[in-house]
Every structure is written in structure tokens, then in C-alpha cells.
Amino acid sequence: MKFTVLGSGAMGYRYGVLLQEAGNEVEFVDTWKPNVEKVLQQGGVYVSRDHKDRRLVPIKMYYPEDYTGKPDVWVVFDKQMHLASFLERMQQSFDEKQYVLTCMNGMGHVEKLLQYFKPEKIIAGTALVATVLNGPGDVDFIGARGAGTMNLANYTEKPDEMTHKIVNELDKAQFNPNLTTNFMGTLLAKVVFNSVVNTLCTLFEITMGEFASYPGADELSKQLINEAYDVCERAGIQMLNTRQEELDSVNYVSTVANPLHYPSMYQDMSHNRPTEVDYINGYLVKLGRKYHYEAATHAFLTHLVHLAEHTRQQKK
Template sequence: MKFTVVGSGAMGLRYGVLLQDAGNEVDFVDPWEPHVEKMREQGGVYVSRDHEAKHLVPVNVFYPEEYQGEPDCYIFFTKQMQLADVLARCAHFFKPNQYAFTCMNGMGHVEKLLQYFKPEKLIAGTALVATVLNGPGDVDFIGARGAGTMNLANYTEKPDEFTHQLVAELDKAQFNPNLTTNFRGTLMAKVVFNSVVNTLCTMFEMTMGEYAAYEGADEMSRQLIDEAYDACERDGVKMINSRQEELDSVNYVSKVANPLHYPSMYQDMHNYRRTEVDYINGYLVKMGRKHGYEAKTHAFLTHEVHLAELQKQKEKQK
């Protein structure tokens, strides 16, 4: 199968490199000039796993404006606030027969992708794997190979032959895919997960394991999960996990799978970039308000993250 990864940062590289290792043809498209130029200069991307065994993996990388490939499927991994611009820059090479697949954090991307791809060609999911982009052309896969899990679903909730082929390739690449027929419930499970772990670890500058080790972590997690589920249920979302299963997922990933990991929101904050909090906690707040429900803790956390962003920008200017 031929893939083109659009947005070749930490997660885009992880998916693309491992699918390439599994025997697929993969191209990479990215708009960040230092990243593209560094990979071209060194002949690929340097890949480590848990900060060890660093080695060069050859990749074909392009800017959006110059790409002319014709893959079977695009894999999108941009930040939510960058997606609209990247899609506009890539629109010249999209074809009606091509599929779009994404496991981006937060919500807001589905509507943007549907402007370019037919509903029956859109597959989206969630990935419980940790990856860090150390810098241009240098990525670190966190966790043992095959340790992560992921869920995915068709937008139409009707899996076709291509979907099953995609799942087979993801399985060969050891992403442990689980195909569901619950589109919104599948995506919202990761939004709720991130609304707890990403946001709290970012605010208190701690790893996932450090958060989960705090004696009051379960109480904090439950409060956020309950508010999130209350908002989702009012909007008609049938969640794939129970509230207890969502808490169990937070604890397993934080304590067992990736205890030493700083989530992506922390990495954005630490590197003076805008976070995706509006597409995670903020999205849950807006969902609830559509139905007269106030997810007050999520609203408070959204404001806290924005305040922290303002302070980081002041720090950057010093």
C-alpha cells in the first residue's frame, strides 16, 4: 500500500516510519522548512526508541507545493490550528479516489477534512502512543515496539474493503489497531483522555507517571471524566468506554505504558508553541454549552492553560 504522511512531526514520523518498515511505500509532506531541509541534508530522519539506538532512516520528504505523488491513502498529523492552512496548500494533489486517515489530537479536524475528502473516504481514530520530536530531523519513539494501542472508525461507520486492508497494514506495523463502528465515541474517548492527562501534566510540568502517582489523581481524573461524559451524553455521543474504563485507561497508560512521558501539550508549551487546549478541554466546554451544561472544571483549565501560554511568551521575549 502507498501512504503519504501530511504533517511529518513526531506522530507523523512514527506512523510513516513504522508503516515503511512494514513494507509499505511512504512519502512525507511537511511545511516546516528547518525540518524538511534537515532531513534532506542528512538523507533521512534520525530515529531513537526511549532515547537509545539512534539511527538514520531514509525518507522521501517534500514541501506541500512540490508534491506530486498519488498514494492510496493520506495520513494527517498536523496540529489542529494548522490543518486548514496545510490542507489548502496540499489541495492540488488530492484525488477523488484517495482515502484520508488521521489520529490527530483533539476535535475540529473532521469538518476540515470533509471539505476535501468524501465521507466514505474518511477514516479517523485515536492513538495511545507517545512520541517526541527532539528537533528538526530527530524523533524519539517512546515505549517498546508494539506497546501502544489505537482505535479507528469510518466516518460512515461502514467499514469497506480498503478499511480492512488499512487495519491489516497497521497491525503489521504493530500499532495494535481496533476497528469500531462508533465514529464519534471512538474519537471522543481520546479527547477525554487528553483533557485529563495532557492538560494537568502541562500545567504542573510533570510526567504522566508523576501525575498518576499523586494520591489525589483518581479524584481529579474522575471529576474531569464525569464532566466530559456529561457533555458528550447531552450531545448524543455514545462513548466506547464506561467512565470507569476511561479512568482505568488514564491509569494504565500513565503508570504502565508511558510513565516517563511528557504529553504533547507539555512539549508545545515548553517550546513556546500554542497548545491545542481549545480543541480538547475547550471543545468539551463548547459541546456542553450547546445543551445548557457547564463543564466548569474544563472551562477553568482552558483559561489556566491560556494564562500559562501568555507567561511563556513573556519568558520567550526576555
């Protein structure tokens, strides 16, 4: 099967490289010039695992305007705030037969993809796997090979033959995919997870393990999870996990799977890049207000992240 990765950052590299190593034809497209030029210069991307065994993996990388390939499946991993312009630059390559798979953080990307792809061609999900982009053309896969899981669902909630073929390739690449028929519940599970771990670790500049070691971590997590679930219940969304299962997921990933990991929001903040907080905590706030519920804690944290961003910019 042929895959093309749109957005060759930490997660884009991880999915693309592992799908390639599982025997698929994979190409990469990115808009970040230092990244594209570095890959073209060195003939691939340097891949480490847990900061060790760094090796050069040959890959094919393109700018949007230079890409002429026709993949079976697009794998989309751009930042929420960049996606609309990226898709516009790529639209000449899209056709009605192609599928698109995305496991981006936050919410808002599906609506943008629907402008270019039929609903029955869209598969979206969440990936509980940690990856760090060290710099242009240099990525670090956190966790042992086969560690981590992912949930995914068809937008129509009706899996077809192609969906099962994609899931099979993801399984061969050891992403441990779990195909569901609950689209919104699947996506919101990761949004709620990120609204706790990503946001709090970013604000206090700590790893997931450091957060979990705080005696009051469960109380903080429960407050955010309960508020998020109150929002989703009012919106009529059937969540994939119970509230307790969501808390258990936060604790397992933070203490066992990736205790040394700094979440992606922290990585953006530490490099003075805009964060995706408006698409995570901020999304829950907007969804709650739509149903006359004020997610006050999530609103407060959204403001705190923007205050931290503002303060860092003032010091530059």
C-alpha cells in the same frame, strides 16, 4: 500500499516510518522548513527508541508545493490550528479515489477534511502511543516496539474493503488497531483522556507517571472524566468506554505504558508553541454549552493553559 504523511512531527514520523518498515511505500510532506531542510540534508530522519539506538532511517520528504505523488492513503498528523492552511496548500494532490487516515489530537480536523474528501473515504481514530520530536529530523519512539494501541472508525461507520486493507497494514506495522463502528465515541475517548493527562501534566510540568503518583490523581481524573461524559451524554454520543474504563485507561497509560512521558501539549508549551487546549478541553466546553451544560472545570483548565501561555510569552 502507498501512504503519504501530511505533518511530519512526532506522530507523523512514527506512523510513516513504521508503515514503511512494514513494507509499504511511504512519503512525507511537511511545512516546517527546519524539519524539511534537515531531512533533505541528512537523507532521512534519525529515529531512537526510548532515548537509545539512534539510527538514520532514509525517507522521502517534500514541501506541499513540490509534492506530485498520488498515494492510496493520506495519513494526517498536523496541529489543529495549522491544518486548514496545510490542506489548502495540498489540494492539487487530492483526488476522489484516495482515502485519508487521521489520529490527530483534539476535535475539529474531521470537518476540515470533509472539505476535500468524501465522507466514505475518511477514517479517523485515536492513538495511545507516546512519541517525542527531539528536533528537526530527529524523533524518539517511546515504548517497546508493538507497545500502545489505536482505535479507528469510518466516518460513515460502514467499513469497506479498503478500510480492512488499511487496518491490515496498521496491524503489520504493530499499531494494534481496533476497528470500531462508533465514530464519535472513538474520537471522544482520546479527547477525554487528553483533557485529563495532557492538560494537567502541562500545567504542572510533570510526566504522566508523576501525575499518577499524586494521591489525589484519581479524584482529579474522575472530576474531569465525569464532566466530559455528562457533556457527551447530553450530546447523544455513545462513548467507547465506560467512565470507569476511561479512568482505568488514564491510570494504565500513566503508570505502566508511559510513566516517563511528557504529553504533546507539554512539549508545545515548553517550546513556546501554541497548545491545542481549545480543541480538547475547550471543545468539551463548547459542546456542553450547545446543550445547555456548563463544563466548568474544563473551562477553568482551558483558561489556566492560556494564562500559562500568556505568561511565558510575556517573559520572552
